[in-house]
Structures are given as C-alpha cells and as structure tokens.
Amino acid sequence: MSAVRIIQTTPFDGQKPGTSGLRKKVKTFAQPHYLENFVQAIFDSIGEVGGKVLVLGGDGRFHNRTACQTILKMAAANGFARVMVGRGGILSTPAASCVIRKYRTFGGIILSASHNPGGPDEDFGIKYNIPAGGPAPEAVTEAIFARSKAITEYRIQDAADIDLDRLGTQQLGPMAVEVFDPVADxxxxxxxxxxxxxxxxxxxxxxxxxxxxxxxxxxxxxxxxxxxxxxxxxxxxxxxxxxxxxxxxxxxxxxxxxxxxxxxxxxxxxxxxxxxxxxxxxxxxxxxxxxxxxxxxxxxxxxxxxxxxxxxxxxxxxxxxxxxxxxxxxxxxxxxxxxxxxxxxxxxxxxxxxxxxxxxxxxxxxxxxxxxxxxxxxxxxxxxxxxxxxxxxxxxxxxxxxxxxxxxGRNVYSRHDYEGIDSAAANGLMDHLRGLDLKGKALGAYKVAFNDDFAYTDPVDGSISTQQGIRIVFEDGSRVVFRLSGTGTEGATLRVYIEQFEPDVTKHHLDPQEALADLIKIARDVAQIEARTGRAEPTVIT
Structure with missing residues (x-):
C-alpha cells in the first residue's frame, strides 16, 4: 500500500478565487506547492470529504494532465473514496456539472481558464463546483481563500500516475479512480x-x-x-x-x-x-x-x-x-x-x-x-x-x-472591451465614475434618470453583493454600464456596455455602432477613457 506524505508548506499571496475560480499563468501554477496549496485549501474548506466521490476534468489546455495527476493523489491522501475523471483529463464545464448532478457526487474540480489562451506561457485555472453542480458560492470561495492564507501543510499519496486514457477503474492507494467517457452522459x-x-x-x-x-x-x-x-x-x-x-x-x-x-x-x-x-x-x-x-x-x-x-x-x-x-x-x-x-x-x-x-x-x-x-x-x-x-x-x-x-422591439446593444490596461488606471477610472452624481443632468441629447454602482440581494438566500458594475441609466431607458472583468490574468479589462431600445421597425436594420454612436461617445467622455487609460479605441467590439 502506498503511503501518504505530509508536505510542509507556506502560503502564497493572491490565491483568491474570482468569478470562475483561480486563474494564473501556467508558470505560476507550476511552482512547487502552488497548485497543491490551493487544492488542499479546497479540501479543507468544503466539509468532511472522507468516503466521498469527486468529479475531475478540464479543458485539455497545457498543464491539464499534470494537474489531474496531482489532484488525484491529493484526493486519495485526503480520504476520498472515488474520483471520476474524464478520459484524457478532458471534461467540459457543462458536462462536469451534468456528471456531478447525475451521480450525486460531492462536487467536482474543473481545470480551465475558460476562453483565455493556453500554452506554456499562457493561462491555467482551477475551480471547485458544489454538489448541486454549479460554481462555489462566495461563502465557499471566501473560505478557500482564507484557508490558502493560513495553510502549513498538504497531504499527497505517494503513488504512480494513473493511466488517464484507459477507460475503467484503477486503484490509487486506498482510492478508486474511474476513468469515464466524458461525452456519454x-x-x-x-x-x-x-x-x-x-x-x-x-x-x-x-x-x-x-x-x-x-x-x-x-x-x-x-x-x-x-x-x-x-x-x-x-x-x-x-x-x-x-x-x-x-x-x-x-x-x-x-x-x-x-x-x-x-x-x-x-x-x-x-x-x-x-x-x-x-x-x-x-x-x-x-x-x-x-x-x-x-x-x-x-x-x-x-x-x-x-x-x-x-x-x-x-x-x-x-x-x-x-x-x-x-x-x-x-x-x-x-x-x-x-x-x-x-x-x-x-x-x-x-x-x-x-x-x-x-x-x-x-x-x-x-x-x-x-x-x-x-x-x-x-x-x-x-x-x-x-x-x-x-x-x-x-x-x-x-x-x-x-x-x-x-x-x-429591438434592444440595440454593443460591448466595447479595453483589454490589458493598467490595473491602477482601470481602478482609478471606476473610482471616478463612482464619485459622479449625474441624476437629472443632460449628457448630449440624453437626460440621466440615475447612476449607481449595482448591488444585488439574492431573492432566495438573502446574500448581498455590492460594486457589481456602474450604471448610467437615461430617462428613455437607454444605458451605459462599466465593469472590470475578473477573467483575465494580466492587467485589467474594462468592459463598456451600451444599450438603447428601438421600437421602430424601420430602424432595426441599422448597424449597432451607427445606432449607438452618440451613447458610445457619451460613455467614452464621461469615463475619460482615453485620458485615463491611453486607449483611443477598444480592443474588441461585439
């Protein structure tokens, strides 16, 4: 029987999960103890894992297979009875949710940085999904982050790697590893x-x-x-x-x-x-x-x-x-x-x-x-x-x-992304917008109904989330919204959303950039985008 090793470690800064888990460069995750610390923080934060079943897989990006082997050995050392892993370490995010729900497992670990580039010099990511199949709520991610700042050791099974390409059940120490077809369910x-x-x-x-x-x-x-x-x-x-x-x-x-x-x-x-x-x-x-x-x-x-x-x-x-x-x-x-x-x-x-x-x-x-x-x-x-x-x-x-x-009617709509801008400049821009009182003021041909920093109270569990995006809403229902994206790994991405309702069917053929031109200018001017970021034009328009 292979042995469990207890490895002494010290915390890393910045292991705070974002909206979709922890995303960093591959080289960050490849550091000794970095992935292990975060995985142990997950296992320490989600309740008693002894005898439970975990789902594991990812999008196949660089470092996916290596991370799978590490997580399997740590799951065995922490007492999981079985891990279901997609063949080749492959499992789409929705398919992972499907499998978690179908087999009523104790959640799953998904290895992905979603739409971010992959490769040795690019991005990697990891997140925990709860037994309902969805991303961990803030209470869980905050517990994981808190644990990551206090961790002193992690547990890992001293065992050979699993053959991730062979369907069926293999043994890893005391734990069963079931390699399954990631598409079938x-x-x-x-x-x-x-x-x-x-x-x-x-x-x-x-x-x-x-x-x-x-x-x-x-x-x-x-x-x-x-x-x-x-x-x-x-x-x-x-x-x-x-x-x-x-x-x-x-x-x-x-x-x-x-x-x-x-x-x-x-x-x-x-x-x-x-x-x-x-x-x-x-x-x-x-x-x-x-x-x-x-x-x-x-x-x-x-x-x-x-x-x-x-x-x-x-x-x-x-x-x-x-x-x-x-x-x-x-x-x-x-x-x-x-x-x-x-x-x-x-x-x-x-x-x-x-x-x-x-x-x-x-x-x-x-x-x-x-x-x-x-x-x-x-x-x-x-x-x-x-x-x-x-x-x-x-x-x-x-x-x-x-x-x-x-x-x-048509909600004419566009999103302008300013990618990789200086984080301090981006935060300064958002602080500037938060400090504005625009109610009742005219911006071009539009009169402001209200502006705020969107806050949400969950109608089911009562949880409150603040600073979720700055809105400027006009009296005709048009609006511009500003957010900083939480999905990148370098700098900041400023997203600007522009929307105007158009009931007139004779204007439905207009290109959004043409139809929204006045609002686009208002958004750039009120946020002082060029002056604060140095960007005259967005990186991507959708």
Whole structure:
C-alpha cells in the first residue's frame, strides 16, 4: 500500500478565487506547492470529504494532465473514496456539472481558464463546483481563500500516475479512480431536451452548418452529437481536436477570435447556421447566413421559442440575466407573464434561482447561455436549442431574429472591451465614475434618470453583493454600464456596455455602432477613457 506524505508548506499571496475560480499563468501554477496549496485549501474548506466521490476534468489546455495527476493523489491522501475523471483529463464545464448532478457526487474540480489562451506561457485555472453542480458560492470561495492564507501543510499519496486514457477503474492507494467517457452522459442529457429526429431531418434535407470548436474541449462533444448522432455532414465540426495551446488560437467565441467561422458565414457560399464554443465549452456564439446574433438577443429568442423543444414544452418558470446583458429577455418574460431576474455577472448567481425553481433559462452577454438542466452555462446546449428551433420553424436565422424584433422591439446593444490596461488606471477610472452624481443632468441629447454602482440581494438566500458594475441609466431607458472583468490574468479589462431600445421597425436594420454612436461617445467622455487609460479605441467590439 502506498503511503501518504505530509508536505510542509507556506502560503502564497493572491490565491483568491474570482468569478470562475483561480486563474494564473501556467508558470505560476507550476511552482512547487502552488497548485497543491490551493487544492488542499479546497479540501479543507468544503466539509468532511472522507468516503466521498469527486468529479475531475478540464479543458485539455497545457498543464491539464499534470494537474489531474496531482489532484488525484491529493484526493486519495485526503480520504476520498472515488474520483471520476474524464478520459484524457478532458471534461467540459457543462458536462462536469451534468456528471456531478447525475451521480450525486460531492462536487467536482474543473481545470480551465475558460476562453483565455493556453500554452506554456499562457493561462491555467482551477475551480471547485458544489454538489448541486454549479460554481462555489462566495461563502465557499471566501473560505478557500482564507484557508490558502493560513495553510502549513498538504497531504499527497505517494503513488504512480494513473493511466488517464484507459477507460475503467484503477486503484490509487486506498482510492478508486474511474476513468469515464466524458461525452456519454452529457449527450444522453441533450437527447432528453431536444428533438433529435427533427434536427436530423433538417440535416438530411440539406440544412448547412459549421461549428467551430476552436481546438478546445467541445470538439469531441460536437463531433459525437452533431456528426455521429444527428448525421450532420462530415466536416461540419471545424478545429475539432482539442490541443494544449488551442492551435495557437484564442478560444473565445466572438467575432474577432472566431474569424475563420465568421468568414465562412459571411462568405459567398455561407451555410445556413454557424456556431462556436470556447475553451471549456460553456460559451457560445450564434451566426446565421450573413447575420450575427448578439448573446442578449440569443437568450431572448430562445426564451420566446423554448416550447418548440421537448424539454421545455411545459413553458418557462422565469428568465434570469446578468445586469450588463440587454433587457431583451425581460420583454419576453413580460409577454409570457413570468418573472425576469437581473443578477451580477457570474453564473453562481443563477444557481440559487435555478435550485429554487424560480428560473428556467439564464444568460450573460459574455456569450453564456444555459438552463436548469445543469448549473453552468452551456455552449453546445445553446447550439442544439437553436438547431431545434430552426428545424421546427424552417426559417433563416436572420428572419427569426428580425421577426422577434418586430414583435418585441429591438434592444440595440454593443460591448466595447479595453483589454490589458493598467490595473491602477482601470481602478482609478471606476473610482471616478463612482464619485459622479449625474441624476437629472443632460449628457448630449440624453437626460440621466440615475447612476449607481449595482448591488444585488439574492431573492432566495438573502446574500448581498455590492460594486457589481456602474450604471448610467437615461430617462428613455437607454444605458451605459462599466465593469472590470475578473477573467483575465494580466492587467485589467474594462468592459463598456451600451444599450438603447428601438421600437421602430424601420430602424432595426441599422448597424449597432451607427445606432449607438452618440451613447458610445457619451460613455467614452464621461469615463475619460482615453485620458485615463491611453486607449483611443477598444480592443474588441461585439
């Protein structure tokens, strides 16, 4: 029997989990004791783990396999009875949530930095998901952080590495390690939600599609479901092999980084439908032929058409969106007579609503959409829901969205990202905005109704979250929102969200940057973006 080693250690600064766990450069995680300290802090903070079952896997980025072996040995040394690990150390974030929930495990550890680049000089990440399948709430992440600052030792099994590519059960000291097919349970769940026969018939009738997996985790899932189960033509899935560096790409499904897909959908021989997912499989971008669907509009359209899908035929309990997401889903909720919830950014804020049965569909403008089938956003799920709607309605994507705007009005919307700016300058900009009192003042042709720093009280558990984004809301309902992103590992990313409701169908064709030009200028001027950051233009516009 292999022995447990108790290793003396000292705390590292900065092991505070963000909205999606702890993300740092690979070289930081590769330091002796760094990953081990954080994993031990997790195990010390989540309750009695003896005899429990844990799920483990990640997006396959550089350092994924090495980290899996370390975590398996630490789980054995800390008393877990069994760890379920995806073959090859692969497991998409939504699939991890699916497996945690299906087998009622004691949560799981997901290794991912989501849409951030991968490789020896790039990013790595780790987070703990609770037994409900969702990201750890703030009470848990704060406990983990507190423990990381006081840790003096960690436990690890002295044992050989596990063969992560061999399906079945292996022994690691006293603990069983079950290497399982990471796709099977997730694919089975999708079959219960969507009309696979209708989608299959659409492909058979010549419906054309391209799915860009961006050399990230959804490649095997998309290949198995789209091409093998739904009979989409071979080659429908682009960049379908997960690579440790994502093929030197940036696995963020937006108009800039998914340029190969965008070129195909806006080219002369464009297919009917295009979609992409990110590094760990929880984000999605939706395209029609020569048409881009914003994430906010995607959530609204899916909510309005949800009953076309078998899993949602009984209707929706409610719709939840993050505060920076446009109000388009709220208009659908009002028409359906169901609640609409506005939460801070971060999928964990949807968890209590989903668990309490208050919401069915959720979405964030940062290309995240999901439902109560798991407790994470789910990129491939959103693609399949769109496919189900398209197969039933038999209309082009653009026609469906334009008809939606004609019925509900259009929330013209854009996000401007200023990436990698100096953190001190970014924080100074936010402090400047917090100090403004704009109520009743005119900014250009717009009069300010109110400005605030968004705070949220959870309607289920009463928890309070403050400083969740600065809003300037105008009397006509237009608004600009400013946030600093918590998903990067270098500098700061300033996100500026601009939104204006347009009921006039004759103006629905306008390009958002043209329609929002006055508000965009107001946002840049009131925040003093160029003066404070040195950036005259955003890095990415979506």
């Amino acid at each position: 997730y694919a089975a769940l999708m079959q219960t939600l969507f009309d696979f026969d209708a989608i299959r018939a659409a492909f058979k009738a010549g419906f054309g599609m391209k799915f860009d997996a961006m050399h990230a985790v959804t490649g095997p899932y998309a290949k198995a479901i789209l091409e093998d189960m739904l009979d989409a033509p071979a080659g429908t899935v682009m960049n379908g092999t997960p690579l440790e560096d994502f093929g030197h790409g940036h696995p963020d499904p937006n108009l800039v980084h998914a340029h190969e897909l965008v070129e195909a959908l806006f080219g002369p021989d464009a297919p009917d439908f295009g979609a992409a997912s990110d590094g760990d499989g929880d984000r999605n971008m939706i395209l029609g032929k020569n048409f881009y669907v914003t994430p906010s509009d995607s959530l609204a359209v899916l909510a309005a058409n949800a009953t076309l899908c078998p899993g949602y035929a009984g209707g929706l309990k409610g719709i939840a969106r993050s505060m920076p997401t446009s109000a388009a889903p709220d208009r659908v909720a009002a028409a359906l007579g169901i609640p609409a919830f506005e939460t801070p950014t971060g999928w964990k804020f949807f968890g209590t609503l989903l668990d309490a049965g208050k919401a069915t569909l959720c979405g964030e403008e940062s290309f995240g959409t999901g439902s109560d089938h798991v407790r994470e956003k789910d990129g491939l799920w959103a693609v399949l829901m769109w496919l189900n709607v398209l197969a039933v309605r038999k209309e082009p994507v653009a026609d469906i969205v334009r008809a939606h705007w004609a019925k509900y």
